Amino acid sequence: MLFHKFHFQLANKLLKNKEQRFSRPIIRISTIGIALGIIVMLFAVGITMGYKAEISKKVVELGAHIRISNYDFNYSYEQLPIDKEEVEKIDFEGITQIENVAYYCTKVGIIKTDCEVEGVVLKGVDSLFFKSGFVKNIIEGSKLQFSGENYKNQVVISKKIADKLQLSLGDKVRTYFVQDPPKFRNFTVVGIYRTNLPDYDESFIFVNIEQVQKLNEWTSNQIGGVDIFLSNFEQIDEVVNNLNQQLDYQLKAETIQQQFPQLFEWLALFDMNVIVLLTITFFVCIITILSTFFIIIIEQIQTIGIFKAIGMKNKDISTIFIIVAGKIILKSLLIGNAIALLLAFLQQKFHLITLDVDTYYLPYVPISLSLTAVVLLNLLVFILCIGALLIPGWFVASRISPVNAIRFE
Template identity: 40%
Template sequence: MNIELFLAQRLNKQTSSRFSQPIIRIATLAIAVSVAVMILATAVVTGFQKEIRDKVIGFGSHIQITHFADGNSYESQKISKIDSLKISLEGIDDITHIQNFATKAGIIKTKEEIQGVILKGVGSDFNPSFFENNLKAGNIEVYNDTLTSRKVVISNKLAKQLQLQVDEKMVMYFVQNPPRARTFVIGGIYETGLAELDEIIVLGDIRHIQKLNGWKTNESGGLEVSIANFDDIEAVTQKVYHQLGFNLNAQNIQDLHPQIFDWLNLQDLNIQVIIILMIIVAAINMITTLLILILEHTQLIGTLKALGANNWSIRKVFLYNSAYLIGKGLLWGNIAGIGLALIQFYFEPIRLDAATYYMSVVPIHLKLVHLFLLNSGAFIVCWSALIIPSYLISKITPIKAIRFE
């Protein structure tokens, strides 16, 4: 039988009738609040990063293959034999979808407004799921390989600015030699909340860009590649790049939008600061509680020493008792943190201004690995912080301790 564990259990039961009980409750509450705050902060920041990342990927997939001459231009250069290139890339296991695209800068002019935009042309292989999930009105046109569709999808921001509605016509002008104009019909209106892209992207049939640029039907501005796991994006980008010719380039979404992803990575610093502060608060409370328990049980310590118990054995009694208190705080903290996170996830009581935060509700993304690391890390740090204060027990002499009142 483990005598230290037995004494720790008895010690824990006895505290209910002692003056240290309020202090123990405060320490347990401090741990619970700290853990709940860490869980919520991690879930919210991770959810925010995932939401923004998914929106950026929705506009351009994980990897884009374009002509080297494109540079940072919105005017796509043609890539010939696009079908054979797609076939060669389909052999890469990590790739889940490949689609044609092309972009062309244009100007939308109405009776009262004018706005520069980017016409993004897509074809029959287009995956509309992202835009369907963010559709506010109308529908997403299914483009085919036989007929050229005049229907386009614009953002809610553009629709309000240009005073356009579904099924209304609009004229887009293209600056080239000679200048061209095309009349389109608003087929759908989307809203992602990502203003930087919402205000410029117009989704339409790639055949318009092919005709404007004088391309053949098997020529495109590039390919968008979707992959199964975002964490593998760098490795897959290298695999794709090695499959390309000398005149083509492969860039992942992090390369195309470095400012957005650098900003998202900075959010990790916020989580780290919160976690460090919360663990410090919990550890300080547990150290204070341990010192009070030692002071309260000075006579017990003296008696155990008189009976022949060594210092480390007595220290383990109090460390076991402290571990129980830490575990109790972790349990209540997880119940509170996970419970509040699930309430926000399913019922969305806390709303946000989409114009400021790029989303209309506080996002939540709980990951089991984060919960495990938070709980195990908090327990290890708090319990380890008690080892040095427990050394006070070795300074207590049996005679003085037994006489202590």
């Protein structure tokens, strides 16, 4: 379809025609409808991207992008030890995507207070763990210290465990371990965290890695596993393949998706919901512009008759009315984008729409809109709407008789 200057001039005159008493309110309704459509689509995509990113980030901060563990480690918290020497053979520095590497080990224990008893998982960590972003989840106190007086006896517990056991900063916590012979350790609460992820908040407490090594009767050269944090989540598969090629047969590297498949399968369901919503909204936009297009043609049928009487070709007439529709679509998209981006900014800044933390794991609705997503959605709406008008536009123009059209009232 070729566009000439006179196409745009005639299209502008048709749009500015003050005698459009019937179509003018229809055009306004169409503009509002398509604008609402793009707002819904941008919010659907933005909320899905934002929610998935926030949940993934939370899980990574507590676990890691990639975890190296023993092949016999069947997702039990009672681990088989790994020699640091085996891990140190890996060329971590040669993998540019790796941002941080931290050692850890775990142990199951029981916290007993005067009023309650609670089963917990001790995760022994080193100082590098707190470079992962976990510190942002600490809502009271501070992270573990790795030097100073009694630093080995510090513990960071979750807000949920603290409330249940009526613990606060500075309290002493006695933790028992079922083994032969039974052991216990006294810890001092120095920090309280909250992730809003029940699997963590109900179970995990963080202590110095040396404490868990002693409880497991390991040497300082033995660890339970390695947490690996990346600079880019998108490159996780490439890095894990690289690591598995370097590891000995008794060790394995797993991505965060492999460690928590159910969580990421649940997040993947959001994509299907968004696809369904986008498809419905696309159809609504197409039907809206088609209805408006036919109403404009009916109102301008005498004008079409005059165009044909002076020898204008069907494709030129069709082009003029498609330009009219295109201008309506563009105006709708501009209005819709302006409103959507403003609302997205306000939500991102002030968290106006809140969520039930226990159900959705986040206190507010997160929105993350990339420039690519915004541009693609707008292009799709414009192309699909214009594409839907091509055949009807040409068909109507070719069927109208000049004589009958001029007489039409």
